[in-house]
Amino acid sequence: MHTARVVIDPAFRIGEADRRLFGSFVEHMGRCVYGGIFEPGHPTADPLGLRQDVLELTRELGVSVVRYPGGNFVSGYRWEDGTGPVGDRPRRLDLAWKTIETNAFGLDEFMVWARAAGVEPMLAVNLGTRGVQEALDLLEYANHPGGTSLSDRRRKHGAEQPYDVKLWCLGNELDGPWQVGHKTADEYGRLAAETARAMKLIDPSVSLIACGSSNRGMATFAAWEATVLEHTYEHVDYISAHTYYDPSDGDRASILASAVDMDAFIDEVVATADHVGAKLRNRKRLKISFDEWNVWYQSRLQHDLDRRGWVEAPALIEDGYTAADAVVVGDLLITLLRHADRVGVACQAQLVNVIAPIRTDTGGRAWRQSIFHPFALTARHARGTVLRTEPVTPSHDTKRYGPVPSLSTVAVHDDETGALSVFAVNRGETPLSVEFDLRAFPGLTTTEHLTLDGPPRRLDTAGRITVELAGASWNLIRSS
Numbered sequence: 144m145h146t147a148r149v150v151i152d153p154a155f156r157i158g159e160a161d162r163r164l165f166g167s168f169v170e171h172m173g174r175c176v177y178g179g180i181f182e183p184g185h186p187t188a189d190p191l192g193l194r195q196d197v198l199e200l201t202r203e204l205g206v207s208v209v210r211y212p213g214g215n216f217v218s219g220y221r222w223e224d225g226t227g228p229v230g231d232r233p234r235r236l237d238l239a240w241k242t243i244e245t246n247a248f249g250l251d252e253f254m255v256w257a258r259a260a261g262v263e264p265m266l267a268v269n270l271g272t273r274g275v276q277e278a279l280d281l282l283e284y285a286n287h288p289g290g291t292s293l294s295d296r297r298r299k300h301g302a303e304q305p306y307d308v309k310l311w312c313l314g315n316e317l318d319g320p321w322q323v324g325h326k327t328a329d330e331y332g333r334l335a336a337e338t339a340r341a342m343k344l345i346d347p348s349v350s351l352i353a354c355g356s357s358n359r360g361m362a363t364f365a366a367w368e369a370t371v372l373e374h375t376y377e378h379v380d381y382i383s384a385h386t387y388y389d390p391s392d393g394d395r396a397s398i399l400a401s402a403v404d405m406d407a408f409i410d411e412v413v414a415t416a417d418h419v420g421a422k423l424r425n426r427k428r429l430k431i432s433f434d435e436w437n438v439w440y441q442s443r444l445q446h447d448l449d450r451r452g453w454v455e456a457p458a459l460i461e462d463g464y465t466a467a468d469a470v471v472v473g474d475l476l477i478t479l480l481r482h483a484d485r486v487g488v489a490c491q492a493q494l495v496n497v498i499a500p501i502r503t504d505t506g507g508r509a510w511r512q513s514i515f516h517p518f519a520l521t522a523r524h525a526r527g528t529v530l531r532t533e534p535v536t537p538s539h540d541t542k543r544y545g546p547v548p549s550l551s552t553v554a555v556h557d558d559e560t561g562a563l564s565v566f567a568v569n570r571g572e573t574p575l576s577v578e579f580d581l582r583a584f585p586g587l588t589t590t591e592h593l594t595l596d597g598p599p600r601r602l603d604t605a606g607r608i609t610v611e612l613a614g615a616s617w618n619l620i621r622s623s
């Protein structure tokens with residue numbers, strides 16, 4: 144058994160635990176929409192076709208904001224196709240996922256679903272095959288109250304009130320050669336800046352997200368962000384980041400340490416953005432929208448795409464997750480919280496079926512995967528002020544990241560109820576005996592220890608408590 148120590152103090156404030164850190168993502172990909180959130184004829188479907196069993200699990204997951212409709216899909220999407228009478232909607236080729244898109248589900252259905260799920264919508268505009276005008280049309284349709292052709296079209300389609308969507312992604316992963324409409328940083332930066340400037344003329348209240356790199360390993364990483372932000376800095380509010388961690392090679396020690404990589408990624412994007420801000424003499428500081436993150440067994444995707452022709456809603460990357468994957472997801476959430484001062488939005492990708500916490504059978508049941516649980520518990524308990532913790536911890540070696548700290552922690556203090564939640568991951572295989580020093584919170588008297596694989600354990604004392612964290616485990620130590 145190794146030992147570690149953590150001191151928690153209300154003075155070590157990082158920032159607020161923004162609810163938008165607990166976002167998710169619904170893309171027209173695989174069975175995320177069709178057979179996922181939407182399945183007319185399913186025993187639980189409402190008259191619109193929305194699966195109530197999936198809606199219930201979405202609410203239980205505690206998701207706050209949902210990004211839609213892509214992802215790679217959005218870079219070839221015509222948003223108008225998904226509006227109006229369903230019988231008149233065109234069938235199209237979706238080049239991103241080699242799929243037939245029926246358009247039976249579109250923006251208006253998504254907004255009904257979002258309201259029922261109690262989530263904030265976050266929309267992406269197509270800057271792959273389209274440009275400024277189409278983005279403006281979509282914004283006018285969604286947010287303008289009425290009295291113009293597009294806003295009246297929305298009203299005719301049943302939505303009298305504007306959707307008032309605040310979060311808008313200016314395209315998706317345009318740095319990636321796989322992206323339909325892939326661009327250089329200068330090409331994308333110019334287009335994103337012009338789109339942003341015009342969108343704010345229609346609705347100055349929107350927050351806009353410029354595309355950062357598709358992942359930290361891209362050859363253009365950091366240079367892409369710098370160039371894009373030189374064009375867009377004054378017009379946008381966020382720069383995006385995406386990352387997926389792949390356990391396919393079986394290197395368990397490295398996958399359990401994935402959050403070390405996310406941590407460095409965030410620091411590098413912040414440094415790059417602040418460099419541009421300084422260079423432009425602009426005192427505004429951008430936040431990161433970490434709008435795609437998860438564990439993904441990526442080696443399976445090409446196989447899924449290669450073995451078939453054009454079909455509707457094929458099963459794509461329906462990864463099954465292990466207990467270790469759930470620990471990784473819990474640690475990634477700890478990392479996002481540790482950067483609550485600079486990460487303002489985060490979306491786990493995706494919500495249902497496609498690398499997702501929720502899975503469904505078409506026509507059948509819906510269930511929770513292992514990664515559902517750390518997300519739901521963190522979303523439920525990380526309320527209030529995020530506090531910095533500096534664990535005194537042993538480290539261990541990993542092939543991918545070298546020596547890494549075995550213990551990862553963050554604390555969140557609920558200023559209203561006084562409750563303190565400490566999230567802790569033991570990334571190593573050796574059990575850790577951790578002393579949590581809570582003496583700066585004299586009002587706390589009882590503590591419970593929650594894990595992913597057993598009932599909560601009640602600890603009778605607060606003040607200084609010692610808790611054993613099993614090897615490769617996610618833990619919540621909650622005091623009130």
Ligand code: AHR
Binds near residue numbers: 215316
């Ligand atoms: O989430 C799956 C895909 O991963 C998204 O469509 C894309 O943006 C990313 O590469």
